[in-house]
Amino acid sequence: MSLAEKGIKFIEKITKNAGYNQEWIILRDDETSPEYGTLPYERPIQEHILNGVINLDKPPGPTSHEVVAWIKKMFNIERAGHGGTLEPHG
Amino acid sequence: MTGVLPVGLANSTKVIGNVIHTMKEYVMVIQLHAPVDEDKLRKVIEYFVGKIYQRPPLRSSVKRVIRTRRIHYIELIENTERYVLVRVGCEAGTYMRKLAHDIGLLLGVGAHMRELRRTRTGPYKEDETLVTMQEVSEALYMWREMHDERYLRKIILPVETAIAHLPKIIIRDTAVDAIAHGANLAVPGIVRLTNDVKKDSLVAILTLKGELVALGKALKNAEEIAGLKKGIVVKTKRVYIKPGIYPPVWKKGSGK
Numbered sequence: 001m002s003l004a005e006k007g008i009k010f011i012e013k014i015t016k017n018a019g020y021n022q023e024w025i026i027l028r029d030d031e032t033s034p035e036y037g038t039l040p041y042e043r044p045i046q047e048h049i050l051n052g053v054i055n056l057d058k059p060p061g062p063t064s065h066e067v068v069a070w071i072k073k074m075f076n077i078e079r080a081g082h083g084g085t086l087e088p089h090g
Numbered sequence: 091m092t093g094v095l096p097v098g099l100a101n102s103t104k105v106i107g108n109v110i111h112t113m114k115e116y117v118m119v120i121q122l123h124a125p126v127d128e129d130k131l132r133k134v135i136e137y138f139v140g141k142i143y144q145r146p147p148l149r150s151s152v153k154r155v156i157r158t159r160r161i162h163y164i165e166l167i168e169n170t171e172r173y174v175l176v177r178v179g180c181e182a183g184t185y186m187r188k189l190a191h192d193i194g195l196l197l198g199v200g201a202h203m204r205e206l207r208r209t210r211t212g213p214y215k216e217d218e219t220l221v222t223m224q225e226v227s228e229a230l231y232m233w234r235e236m237h238d239e240r241y242l243r244k245i246i247l248p249v250e251t252a253i254a255h256l257p258k259i260i261i262r263d264t265a266v267d268a269i270a271h272g273a274n275l276a277v278p279g280i281v282r283l284t285n286d287v288k289k290d291s292l293v294a295i296l297t298l299k300g301e302l303v304a305l306g307k308a309l310k311n312a313e314e315i316a317g318l319k320k321g322i323v324v325k326t327k328r329v330y331i332k333p334g335i336y337p338p339v340w341k342k343g344s345g346k
Contacts, residue, residue, distance in 0.1 A: 018213030032298035083109035
């Protein structure tokens, strides 16, 4: 399988896993060079962390903000953010 | 509340906020203030499917004016004397506490939300990717102390999962660096696009390897774009990839 085929297959997989349905409109055929960039699932671990998302099961009690602060500390990274609050009081 | 809370690490912070506007699913325990007939309960629940009106609660971060929200489905999972367990799929910004209260009003007995768990926010769901703080902590330990990165790889998802719900445009290698510098996307740079690209909608621009390049606003629908030979079709809004990862085009052709 070519690098471009792997890349497109990856996109199709994450779209399907997320529960969405999309069809392609193909304008032209093209390949991608192995000399730069990387398949998202083959990033070196450090890169993978810096370009990563955790689908976290928020524990009860702390606020979403507090949970993000803990994650930041655990990974020793400067920035982290969540996708929509899930507050203790609902 | 517990459940699905996607957390973007470092660079992913830039785009994780986009899932705020996606559909949500919750599992909720409603406590009834008096028992009700199950047929009546089913009828009332069904009544709330579709367009509903809600005024944001006192403890909320938005302006408290009545607004409409769509409830996609409410599934009655279990019903005991005083407790009702439901699964609710709804539009972003729907208040579950309000919904529970309003269901109580229509039942005529009163009710309130007792427990809530989010089971979906757009592309992130309660599936094998959902991990606890404990699992995160253990995976970090295995990586730092045992030099085994496999667990960390498993619990961290690529940033591209955060745009899985968006229409997508895949571009050629030669177009990547210009976008990384903030340029808009023109037709010749496009390899393929999804059929749900709509004028004025947010789209994700990706490389052929599947890497997120940027988010942008489409200026035309997918079919229109497919019929064009040239011209700007996406206005770049938020650049994700760093400049210099893909080669600048002028280096390639000119031989300098």
